[in-house]
Amino acid sequence: KNQVEQSPQSLIILEGKNCTLQCNYTVSPFSNLRWYKQDTGRGPVSLTIMTFSENTKSNGRYTATLDADTKQSSLHITASQLSDSASYICVVSPAHSGGYNKLIFGAGTRLAVHP
Amino acid sequence: AAGVIQSPRHLIKEKRETATLKCYPIPRHDTVYWYQQGPGQDPQFLISFYEKMQSDKGSIPDRFSAQQFSDYHSELNMSSLELGDSALYFCASSLGSAGSSGNTIYFGEGSWLTVV
Numbered sequence: 448k449n450q451v452e453q454s455p456q457s458l459i460i461l462e463g464k465n466c467t468l469q470c471n472y473t474v475s476p477f478s479n480l481r482w483y484k485q486d487t488g489r490g491p492v493s494l495t496i497m498t499f500s501e502n503t504k505s506n507g508r509y510t511a512t513l514d515a516d517t518k519q520s521s522l523h524i525t526a527s528q529l530s531d532s533a534s535y536i537c538v539v540s541p542a543h544s545g546g547y548n549k550l551i552f553g554a555g556t557r558l559a560v561h562p
Numbered sequence: 563a564a565g566v567i568q569s570p571r572h573l574i575k576e577k578r579e580t581a582t583l584k585c586y587p588i589p590r591h592d593t594v595y596w597y598q599q600g601p602g603q604d605p606q607f608l609i610s611f612y613e614k615m616q617s618d619k620g621s622i623p624d625r626f627s628a629q630q631f632s633d634y635h636s637e638l639n640m641s642s643l644e645l646g647d648s649a650l651y652f653c654a655s656s657l658g659s660a661g662s663s664g665n666t667i668y669f670g671e672g673s674w675l676t677v678v
Contacts, residue, residue: 478627481667490566490669491605506602536604550595550667552604 587655
């Protein structure tokens with residue numbers, strides 16, 4: 448079982464609409480949770496970084512939330528644009544010796560924004 | 563601003579050959595990570611280096627080796643290539659460890675390796 452699970456696997460929305468992507472993780476203890484945007488065949492680009500003590504973090508039209516008790520995070524995209532079409536990946540860093548430089552990736556949610 | 567530079571961007575090798583991928587981190591970054599992303603799969607952690615020393619090891623096959631040089635660039639050496647090694651290989655860098663929040667990890671554009 449993957450330690451970081453994302454839902455939905457794929458999502459289609461119309462331009463201008465909002466959407467929310469989900470991430471559930473079992474990594475414990477964890478140091479921080481990151482959301483990345485990855486265009487096909489390109490390197491992931493960082494959107495937000497949150498520690499276990501943070502509940503929300505915004506970056507423009509992207510807002511991430513974190514509930515460390517339930518081990519859930521969400522990424523909310525407002526007023527979607529065609530350029531938001533990409534995979535959104537939830538990434539968790541373990542907080543234990545020997546794991547400080549490991550990133551555990553979710554499978555991502557493939558978002559398609561249609562005009 | 564300078565980003566993480568990877569070379570080559572594309573590489574085609576035959577089975578049992580050897581390949582070397584290079585990664586040049588963002589200047590002053592002391593940590594380098596290597597990830598392998600197979601077709602339709604999420605990136606898998608291979609190995610990381612901090613200050614030229616191996617810091618963490620993931621699912622890196624014994625046929626692969628890597629090192630970080632004095633100028634902080636890193637190379638991933640892959641020998642006895644197999645068809646299953648065909649993937650996009652990402653290098654990433656950061657100032658400080660991934661476990662330290664606030665340390666943004668920057669990814670390169672990746673190196674496409676095709677084994678035929």
